[in-house]
Amino acid sequence: MADTLHKKEKATDNFRDHLATVDKQGKRNWIYAQKPHGKLYRLRTWLSLLYFIVFFGLPFVQINGRPLFMFNIPQAKFILFGKVFWPQDFFILGLGMVAFIFFIILFTASFGRLFCGWACPQTNFMEMMFRKIEYWIEGDAAQQKILAKAPWTGNKTFKKISKHILFYLLAFIIANFFLSYIIGIKELEKIITEPVSKHVAGLTSLIVFSAVFYAVYAFFREQACTVVCPYGRLQGVLLDKNSMIVAYDYKRGEPRGVDKKTNDVVHGDCIDCFQCARVCPTGIDIRNGVQLECVGCTACIDACDNIMDKLNKPHGLIRYASENSIANGEPLRYTTRMKMYTALCGLVVVVLSVILLTRKDINATVMRTPGILYQERGKDSVSNLYNIKLANKTLDELKLSVKLEDANGKIDIVGKPYIDVAKEGQGSGSFFIVLPNKNIKQRKTELKLGLYEGEKKITTITTSFLGPVSE
Ligand code: SF4
Numbered sequence: 001m002a003d004t005l006h007k008k009e010k011a012t013d014n015f016r017d018h019l020a021t022v023d024k025q026g027k028r029n030w031i032y033a034q035k036p037h038g039k040l041y042r043l044r045t046w047l048s049l050l051y052f053i054v055f056f057g058l059p060f061v062q063i064n065g066r067p068l069f070m071f072n073i074p075q076a077k078f079i080l081f082g083k084v085f086w087p088q089d090f091f092i093l094g095l096g097m098v099a100f101i102f103f104i105i106l107f108t109a110s111f112g113r114l115f116c117g118w119a120c121p122q123t124n125f126m127e128m129m130f131r132k133i134e135y136w137i138e139g140d141a142a143q144q145k146i147l148a149k150a151p152w153t154g155n156k157t158f159k160k161i162s163k164h165i166l167f168y169l170l171a172f173i174i175a176n177f178f179l180s181y182i183i184g185i186k187e188l189e190k191i192i193t194e195p196v197s198k199h200v201a202g203l204t205s206l207i208v209f210s211a212v213f214y215a216v217y218a219f220f221r222e223q224a225c226t227v228v229c230p231y232g233r234l235q236g237v238l239l240d241k242n243s244m245i246v247a248y249d250y251k252r253g254e255p256r257g258v259d260k261k262t263n264d265v266v267h268g269d270c271i272d273c274f275q276c277a278r279v280c281p282t283g284i285d286i287r288n289g290v291q292l293e294c295v296g297c298t299a300c301i302d303a304c305d306n307i308m309d310k311l312n313k314p315h316g317l318i319r320y321a322s323e324n325s326i327a328n329g330e331p332l333r334y335t336t337r338m339k340m341y342t343a344l345c346g347l348v349v350v351v352l353s354v355i356l357l358t359r360k361d362i363n364a365t366v367m368r369t370p371g372i373l374y375q376e377r378g379k380d381s382v383s384n385l386y387n388i389k390l391a392n393k394t395l396d397e398l399k400l401s402v403k404l405e406d407a408n409g410k411i412d413i414v415g416k417p418y419i420d421v422a423k424e425g426q427g428s429g430s431f432f433i434v435l436p437n438k439n440i441k442q443r444k445t446e447l448k449l450g451l452y453e454g455e456k457k458i459t460t461i462t463t464s465f466l467g468p469v470s471e
């Protein structure tokens with residue numbers, strides 16, 4: 001079917017007017033991708049193992065009792081590298097998002113869809129987990145096609161049911177781990193071990209996530225990349241002629257074909273064998289040029305390299321290349337523009353890391369009580385009244401006190417001598433700063449306050465003190 005489809009497209013050259021996976025009636029063309037073999041596929045298999053270890057392992061990594069990453073959208077609470085981000089930190093998250101988008105644009109302009117092929121969860125789970133199970137149970141593409149057309153015998157029913165049971169189990173496991181990235185592994189454990197009645201919302205989420213993942217990997221498949229994914233659809237504006245993409249070297253390959261009588265390659269190096277199209281999980285023919293459906297999985301590179309081996313021709317008829325490098329016959333270069341983009345990406349990462357690492361666990365805001373200037377204290381001193389607001393992002397309850405750092409005077413905390421702040425909570429209090437008249441040289445004096453937990457200084461806060469100017 002793939003052959004007929006591609007030959008028809010070649011004749012009419014209308015491949016850009018429609019999706020390879022949808023026929024003229026708007027019905028789905030099911031893709032039976034042939035199992036890839038080759039160096040890149042082996043490398044991707046090994047890297048995907050590492051990928052799965054990280055995906056399934058990260059929720060178990062805790063720093064000071066907190067998950068390494070948590071994205072609790074319902075509670076607007078995010079944990080990145082063990083640090084909690086609250087709604088008041090949203091400017092950091094906003095900045096992070098902007099930096100991330102900036103990074104994506106630069107990365108894509110330089111390296112095309114490298115992310116889609118090697119790091120995207122959709123590609124990794126689909127190609128390296130679900131598709132491999134399908135090959136294992138139903139065989140390679142040709143056997144899958146035969147099975148699909150075969151009547152419902154016991155063998156077919158057994159294969160189909162086994163495949164879908166395994167798919168659903170895997171989807172259920174992925175859904176559990178996905179949920180653990182939202183609520184944390186400890187909460188997930190409670191959902192699993194405690195009575196159902198206590199975790200109706202959590203269980204509902206699990207069922208919904210499992211159903212969605214199952215539907216995506218069992219049925220929706222490549223449509224997630226070609227129809228839904230916004231990143232995929234942005235490629236048209238993000239790529240340029242210098243971007244590194246999976247590309248067919250039309251200068252070397254065309255005109256394609258073999259002499260039917262002698263079986264010799266008569267023109268370019270492409271023998272029109274369609275192996276590159278048969279392995280493509282999105283059903284396209286890379287020889288048609290850059291297409292939004294190409295997820296950069298490199299299966300066509302392996303397929304074509306295998307054909308070149310049989311023809312005793314060099315590898316790389318399909319390879320990572322830029323349009324410019326193919327048009328001008330130069331090897332892919334790490335251009336100055338790419339170097340600049342990489343440097344800018346590095347800068348973005350450094351800025352974000354600095355913001356994350358220097359972010360304080362305890363935020364303090366001190367403001368002079370509005371509407372009050374100063375109070376006379378006996379004959380020789382003046383006081384100002386302040387309000388302090390504290391946000392505690394740690395997992396400990398804190399008793400915090402304030403000390404005057406750089407002036408002769410004292411602090412009178414209203415009520416208890418310290419301010420209680422609950423773990424991952426907020427606290428507030430009021431205090432007076434009392435300064436002797438002789439130390440007040442101007443109407444507004446800058447003061448430094450130290451915030452302490454016991455004897456341990458947590459941060460320094462700057463504020464101002466209003467007083468009468470001595471004559
Ligand atoms: S696998 Fe290589 S030789 Fe075969 S059709 Fe594709 S580009 Fe041509």
Ligand code: SF4
Pocket residue numbers: 246276279280281282283284285286293294295296297298299300301
């Ligand atoms: S064209 Fe090649 S790299 Fe692109 S999705 Fe198809 S097989 Fe993968």
